Amino acid sequence: MSTQRRYSASTISRGKLVYERVPPDQTRPVVEHEMKTAPWRLTILGIAFSVLGFLVIVQLIRLQLSPWASDVPLEGVDRAYHIFYPPRGEIYDRWGRLMAGNTLVYEIGAQVSYIRSPETVAFALSKVLANHEEYNNPERNYYADIVDAIDDAEEAGRSYVALADFVTEEELSQLRAWALTYENLPQMRDYEGEQASLEGLMFRPRLQRVYPEGELASNVIGYVNRDGIGIYGVEEHFNELLAGTPQRTWVPLDPYAVAEIPAMDPGADLVLTIDREIQAAVEAILDEALVETGSESGTIIVMDPDTGEILGMTSTPRLDLNRYYESGEVFTGNTPFNRAVSQDYEPGSVFKVLTMAAALDAGAVTPETVFQDTGSISIGGITITNWDYGAWGQQDMQGCMEHSLNVCLTWIATQLGAGDFYGYMQEFGFGRVTGIDLAWEATGRLKVPGDTDWYEAELGTNSFGQGVAVTPVQMVMAISAVANGRGEMMAPHTMLSMVRDGAQYTPVPQMVGRPISSDTAETLTEMLANSLENEASDALITGYRVAGKTGTAEIATPTGYTGNETNASFVGWGPVDDPQFLVYVWLERPESSPWGSVVATPVFREVFERLVVLTDLPPDDIRAGMGIP
């Protein structure tokens, strides 16, 4: 049947055709057809939507009743706090040899909800880690600790619990082998009759500080403890620089809110001024000297007086830095980690170098000034005598230094006057830290006029290094002004350069002050070199002219000075025409002889002889022939 609309032309108005609509024919078969087909289509559609709705409801109920529903994070626990630690910067010696690096270790933990057999986990860990230093304590039951830790975490609703740390690669491999064995042998049962399984155990690699050189330069480097914090030495002083900047952030557990892991600022690498070969040499020489002299302890510093760079520094005892947890057993009582910076002492006659430098610089004396030594001098109500209680008669200033006459130096200090003497000593940096880049530097003590415990007699005793407390590093800094021939006191330092963000920064050596003139420095060096030559000192080295001074000091105790125990020291530098090394030796309480000239001077010579070989420094005459200054 036709479905087209029918129209009748009725009127024509203003040229437009007007149509009139005719009511539709009620008997049209088209309408009847549509009326018949509509209900069953709608029924099918209704059934389909009903089924879909039913399925949606079923799915909702199924999800709600699922055993995993309880694992869905609830409101408020949709994120986890995490600290991202960047790798710690490495430490090299001046030639780029690694002194402190990082190695892979592993943390083992359990994802609590996946643990099927806590007993198997505890058994495997306690067996595999049986030889691990952290977990083989016979007083602890590691097996029970693990089971308890998992149970506690389960009760507390925690998803993860750490069970072991600092696990080595070999130990991890063993654990993985065990885990695979359990997977492949499902019939294995644990003590409770459950299926034995290590499912749920996780591991995380991370870096741990290690020291390839062990004890070498340990006093300088320090160590990093379990918590990743630098302790002592360079590790502590530059801890923030080495450690980088840890990023603390909330990590969203919601996948919609996944966030970028923050970029970490890695730790800077350090290049030390230390020369590994020189360091090893001075350590070996010191250890040998301690045995030969029977000294209680010892310290050696090797510095470049031109720049203040510490080429070698050691003291006893030393620690294997990979076994840092034994530090309590190695450094008992008040034993400092590094005596060179942390222990002050009365240095004795090596201090005369500075008294003479001050007097020469101030013009109080000249090298030709003559002093009549009568064997004693009174000052501040006390009488000072020479080391041998003898009278040395007429002496010039070189003779006073050569024979280390306390009476003469006391007289020089009185000629200088207390004001100038202490002014110079303060300019030399005594009584305050040198600022060396090592942790736990001691300040020492310099009593000055005006202090309640300063007496006039101190001027006399201080002039020859008694009654004043200094650290070895303070001594080398002060004497660097003499040794470099410029009168410039150089800041001692152990960091040569720093590598950060792909660039190497090398700080310029810092001059701390200029307490004396270059003329004074050169004059005094010449006097001390002549002194060693005149007395045929043990410090003399074939082919190299050196300057230096011995020191023997009585040791102050709460009940007065010890009579038979001394601190033996020697400070020397050379070659005189172009000083490359300033060497400071201190032996505490030597038994073979109390005198610095006997026990400390040979140590200086031995060190210097090794230095010229290790640094390829030709003898004076060859250098002069080559035109090398």
Next chain:
Amino acid sequence: MNHIQTITQAYSQTPWRKQVQMIGYFLLVLVVGAVVAGFYLNVTAKTTTIGREIQSMQVHIYGFYDLSGDIANPEEIVPIEELEQNIASLKTELAYLASYEVMHERARDMGLEEVDPEEIVYLDIAGYVGPQTAVLAPPPQPVVVSAASIDPAFRESLFEWVGGQIRDTLKLFNGVEP
């Protein structure tokens, strides 16, 4: 009156048409809603999947591995952080092998002895430069701030800026200058 009723009747829908129309509208809304919901579900499902993948990668970077899992798969993409960890570990291993004690021991085993200073022969080699201290990275580049490279906004005053704007506007009216 009859005429109006006729017109109304002529233009009114039949009840069954109205019913079908209503159902049609309802279904249209339903279908559009379903399509929108479908798209929404599709997009959110993809977002969630990718989010989980990213989280999984993050776990691999800083997180944990399953002890029973196989991380030794060479085809697995190893995060750069883990590569850096491995490099650091290998460098340390190398340092152990070249440590002072090990090298000293090897030298002794080879029959080498410490040289006596008096046995050393020094040669004058023109142009020879002794060993240089460690260079692990290039020195920092100096930061040179050139005035020309600074954005004009930081170099001109407000009045200069206004004047420039006026001049630019006038150019539009005056045409392009020769």
